[in-house]
Amino acid sequence: MDGMNILVTGGTGLIGKALLGHFCHDHVTVLSRNPNRAYQRLGHHINVISDLDQLNDLNDIDVVINLAGEPIVNKRWSDRQKDIICKSRWEVTRKLVDKIKASSNPPHTFISGSAVGIYGDQKANCIDENCETDADDFAHMVCQKWEEAALEAQSDKTRVCLLRTGIVLAKHGGALARMLPAYQLGLGGPIGDGKQYFPWIHIHDMVKGILFLLKHPETQGVYNFTAPNPVTNKEFSQTLARVLRRPHIIKTPAWVLKAAMGESATLLLDSQRAIPTRLQQEGFHFCFPNLEHALRETLG
Template sequence: MKILVTGGTGFIGKALLPHFNHEHLVVLSRNPNRAYQQLGHHIKVITCLDELPDFNDIDVVINLAGEPIVNKRWSDRQKEVICQSRWDITRKLVEKIKASTNPPHTFISGSAVGIYGDQKSASFDESLEVNNADFAHLVCRKWEEEALAAQSEKTRVCLLRTGIVLAKQGGALARMLPAYQLGLGGPIGSGEQYFPWIHMQDMVKGILFLLKHPEASGAYNFTAPNPVTNKEFSQTLARVLHRPHILKTPAWLLKMGLGESSTLLLDSQRALPGRLQEQGFHFSFPKLEHALEETLS
């Protein structure tokens, strides 16, 4: 099987690619030297999709590329970077898929639970349809629309609506750890907003599950089956680290510091992985405390 991956040197990509050691891997990267150093020399690195005349000999495309959405304040310029880093590469991949006479049989493309917007305390699965003007929703909706254009009798499309991925190296948890290790951690805002999370091992395992099940297509929530509030998450993290849990960050301070991007931390998404579980996927880490203990051990 030949697999093309975008975002292979990113947070999830670096965890996923070692599981394809015996596959023929092609990775799209702007920095080939870094890609080879991080991923090994058994892969082929391309810097532009035009280096592939077509996708006729590609079996699977996994699209994980995209500017991190939480690293910087959302200026107009940064919003443009966030959007185009997702939409443009997805559109180009779809064009290549549609132009191939023997296209890849599977296209797995990223998205996020941000597509659902703020749902307060209501739980929901992939059947929830939302249409609002939130930036995160608009980014994800257009991202998914671009990817779904590849759907055909020859190509199935799976969308990864990802929550907060837990791993020690990188992602939201790595940014939170220093404060918690100093005993300065605590809930954000009211703490009542739901925090959809997933262990990195289940993230990778879920992608492999979709690859192995040709009947799988459409949107999938990549979130653990037991979402918790931000307060519960914060208390559990402090307990696992054996640190005090006495401080909190007021919403007004977060909004002042982060502006519009503070919605990523203050919005509530009690997202459930309905379709993954219905199709037989079993989570290795369904409960938060076990997930954090394993991650931080």
């Protein structure tokens, strides 16, 4: 993998930052609205652009990794926030695809983000990448259009891989960092009835999985980026409390969550028992297949 030209969007995010550390011998260009902040976070060995129009085409780029997107859980889903969530994913993706299509020698690989939210609420059903869904909720709609846009780049010159990501476990940033304060105070507990499945993946496996797709040119299409052992929200909550050696007594009823978060509460109440069938079929091995080990490593 020496000396590739890689273009990354979302490079200052949780996954992007962890991934970029692995591209020591490559020429990396990062798209960022705030180049100064990007250089501070990522170092000066990369090239930062603030607008894709700074690149006439992508003839000199080997790989595009598209991780851009406004965090979906940070704020209530007002109409304005929904618009930001959608545009931050769709517009960048469409622009990248247009540039790929306009290139006579386009990137050979386009890896683009998505999320398990595309499946909607699947209760206790085990779901892999073949799951067909008739969901009509916001998260499903965001991911579906995002994936459709990315797949437009597929050709005999460019393969497209889609990352249907679960909840990424990392110490700094992401969902876990927001949950920790309550658990550390002994105020952690299940959400709703706690039976909804919580598809998770350790940040190390997330990054390793993206590098795996890069190294295997035969891979393409949709991949669930979730650990092979999804757990219910109650199991997740109990395990986190145990790892932190804190009590596990406080339940958050669904109505309280809905009052606090509005429609975005579905992200915590919907159930996706997603399993990474295709990654495992391709021969990928998870370093952290089990939750307790993953949490101990993350929080240790």
